[in-house]
Structure formats: C-alpha cells, structure tokens
Amino acid sequence: MEDTYIIGIDLGGTNIKAGLFNEQFAAVEELTILTEAQEGPAHVLERIRLAVAQLCERGGIGERQITCMGMGIPGLLDPEEGLSVFSPNFPGWEEVHVVNELKPYYDFDIYIDNDVRVNLYGEWQQGAGRGYRNLLLLTLGTGLGSGIVHDGKVLYGTTFSAGEIGHMNMFRQGRPCRCGSSGCLGRYVSAVGMVNTFKEKLQEGRTSVIGNWTEHDPERITAKMISEAYDLGDLLAVEVMHETGELLGFGLANVINLLNPELIIIGGGMSAAGDRLLRRVRETADAHALKLSSSHCRIVQAELGSRAGTLGAAVYAHQRKHRGRDS
Numbered sequence: 001m002e003d004t005y006i007i008g009i010d011l012g013g014t015n016i017k018a019g020l021f022n023e024q025f026a027a028v029e030e031l032t033i034l035t036e037a038q039e040g041p042a043h044v045l046e047r048i049r050l051a052v053a054q055l056c057e058r059g060g061i062g063e064r065q066i067t068c069m070g071m072g073i074p075g076l077l078d079p080e081e082g083l084s085v086f087s088p089n090f091p092g093w094e095e096v097h098v099v100n101e102l103k104p105y106y107d108f109d110i111y112i113d114n115d116v117r118v119n120l121y122g123e124w125q126q127g128a129g130r131g132y133r134n135l136l137l138l139t140l141g142t143g144l145g146s147g148i149v150h151d152g153k154v155l156y157g158t159t160f161s162a163g164e165i166g167h168m169n170m171f172r173q174g175r176p177c178r179c180g181s182s183g184c185l186g187r188y189v190s191a192v193g194m195v196n197t198f199k200e201k202l203q204e205g206r207t208s209v210i211g212n213w214t215e216h217d218p219e220r221i222t223a224k225m226i227s228e229a230y231d232l233g234d235l236l237a238v239e240v241m242h243e244t245g246e247l248l249g250f251g252l253a254n255v256i257n258l259l260n261p262e263l264i265i266i267g268g269g270m271s272a273a274g275d276r277l278l279r280r281v282r283e284t285a286d287a288h289a290l291k292l293s294s295s296h297c298r299i300v301q302a303e304l305g306s307r308a309g310t311l312g313a314a315v316y317a318h319q320r321k322h323r324g325r326d327s
C-alpha cells in the first residue's frame with residue numbers, strides 16, 4: 001500500500017505556511033508563500049491550492065495519497081460548517097465558505113479551525129502538552145489568544161468563541177480595545193501592549209538605552225528590543241517586563257481558579273522573552289491563585305515553535321477525521 005500524508009495550512013494575513021506530514025506527524029515538506037490577502041478571498045483560496053500543488057510536487061507524491069487537510073484561520077469561524085465568518089487581517093473577508101469552496105478540487109477531507117486552537121491541538125498531541133488532560137495554550141504575539149483543553153476535551157463554547165483571554169477585563173478604565181470594551185488583558189500583555197506600556201513611560205519622562213537605538217523615535221520600539229535592554233539591566237525595560245508579567249500572572253490566576261488546569265503553555269512570538277517574562281508571571285499566579293490549584297499547575301514555554309501552525313492543523317485534521325472534535 002502507498003504511504004499516506006496529511007496537509008497542515010497556517011493561513012496568515014501575510015504568509016500561507018504549508019506543511020506535508022506523514023502519519024506519524026513528521027514533516028516531509030514545508031513551504032511558505034505570500035497570502036496576497038489584498039486581492040480578496042477568491043485569490044487567497046487560489047493561493048492555498050497553489051501551496052497544496054507545490055507541496056505534493058516537491059514531496060513527490062500524488063494528491064490521492066493525502067488523507068485530509070487542516071487549516072488554521074484567524075478570527076471568527078464555524079468549524080462544523082467550514083465557514084470563516086470574519087478575519088481582521090483579510091480585507092473583504094466575510095462569510096467565506098472555505099471548506100465548500102475548496103472541496104470540489106479534492107478527494108480528501110478538509111477541516112478548518114481558529115488558528116490558536118489549531119496550535120493547541122499541536123502542542124497537546126505533539127508538543128509540551130503530551131499526556132495532559134487539563135491544559136491551556138496562550139499565544140503571545142501581536143495579540144493574545146488562548147485555547148483550552150478541559151477534562152480531555154477542547155472547549156469551543158456556544159459560538160466557538162471560548163478562550164478569548166485577550167479580552168479578559170483587567171481595569172475598569174483602561175486602554176480602548178477593538179472589541180468595544182476597554183482595559184482588556186491583550187491591550188497590555190502582547191507585543192503591541194508591552195511596547196505601548198514602554199512608550200507611556202517614555203512620555204512620562206523616563207529614559208532608556210532604547211532611546212539611543214531608535215534615535216528617540218518611539219514608533220521604532222519593538223518587544224525584542226525591550227528583551228535586549230532587559231538583558232543589559234536597563235531599568236525601564238526591567239520595569240515594563242515585570243509589569244507585563246505581573247498582569248499576565250493576575251490573568252492566569254483567574255484562569256487557574258476557574259479551570260484548575262495542570263499545565264499552561266506559553267507560545268507565540270513574544271514567548272521568546274522566556275523567563276524574563278515568565279518568572280514574574282509564575283510568582284504572581286502563585287501568590288494570587290488558590291494554593292491547591294496553583295501548586296498543581298506548571299507554566300511552561302511551547303515546544304513546536306514556527307511549525308506550531310502547520311503541524312497543529314495537520315493534527316487537528318487527523319483528529320476530526322478519526323475521532324470528531326474530542327480526543
């Protein structure tokens with residue numbers, strides 16, 4: 001019998017990352033092409049088909065050897081209908097029937113889910129979360145998202161919106177959020193949020209070595225610079241990193257009290273800050289969550305790195321095909 005494979009697609013506003021995996025989830029072929037999102041949904045779907053064709057060609061396999069394909073898509077969606085309702089990074093992208101649009105071209109099954117939840121499936125089955133039944137994945141990037149496994153089941157909620165930790169309210173009067181509220185955790189704990197905290201303190205007259213690196217142009221400040229300045233002992237960078245970690249720690253104390261997880265995995269680009277951030281996160285969560293719960297919960301970094309999106313999508317597709325949405 002011929003070998004069979006699974007495709008995982010990570011659909012981003014800038015790039016489409018695609019991976020071809022064998023049935024043991026080892027990567028056989030990987031590629032990245034531009035999404036060209038400004039050309040509209042029909043064009044993006046064509047780009048996905050191009051990525052699939054290139055993967056098969058480079059991997060030297062026929063499409064009949066593909067058993068299923070999973071896709072992680074940011075924004076609101078309905079995984080049962082294969083419908084992407086809205087995605088903030090894609091112009092003109094509303095009510096796109098991703099699965100129905102692609103199905104006529106392929107014999108294999110296609111499944112979509114939210115990008116964060118797809119990463120969760122990957123970390124749960126193939127990464128830091130292997131063997132756990134109660135865990136969360138937080139993705140700390142330009143924004144903040146989470147996916148939840150509770151008693152061995154991935155939580156979806158009534159409108160498939162469970163896990164929106166970025167909109168957990170932390171302040172009665174805080175930074176405005178595009179959700180319509182203000183003081184949301186993601187406005188502070190994210191790459192953009194941490195940089196904004198830094199900028200606020202500069203405006204109050206504080207100084208930092210980063211001023212020299214950016215010719216005092218605050219628009220050039222990045223989260224990575226704050227990590228680098230932290231390593232040099234820059235007082236403002238240390239303060240901002242600690243404040244960010246403390247806020248995330250309070251947010252996680254709420255999560256730990258509510259869900260009683262045994263593991264919280266921190267992924268996404270900003271997780272590269274590592275213990276600079278996580279030490280204060282752990283201290284704060286330990287000090288403010290219920291002792292019994294927090295003493296049984298570890299906070300760790302994600303393991304899958306840049307492959308989290310594609311591998312997660314492949315794991316998710318395999319799971320849907322063989323077992324439905326649960327484990």
Ligand SMILES: [Zn+2]
Nearest residue numbers: 167177179184
């Ligand atoms: Zn919000």
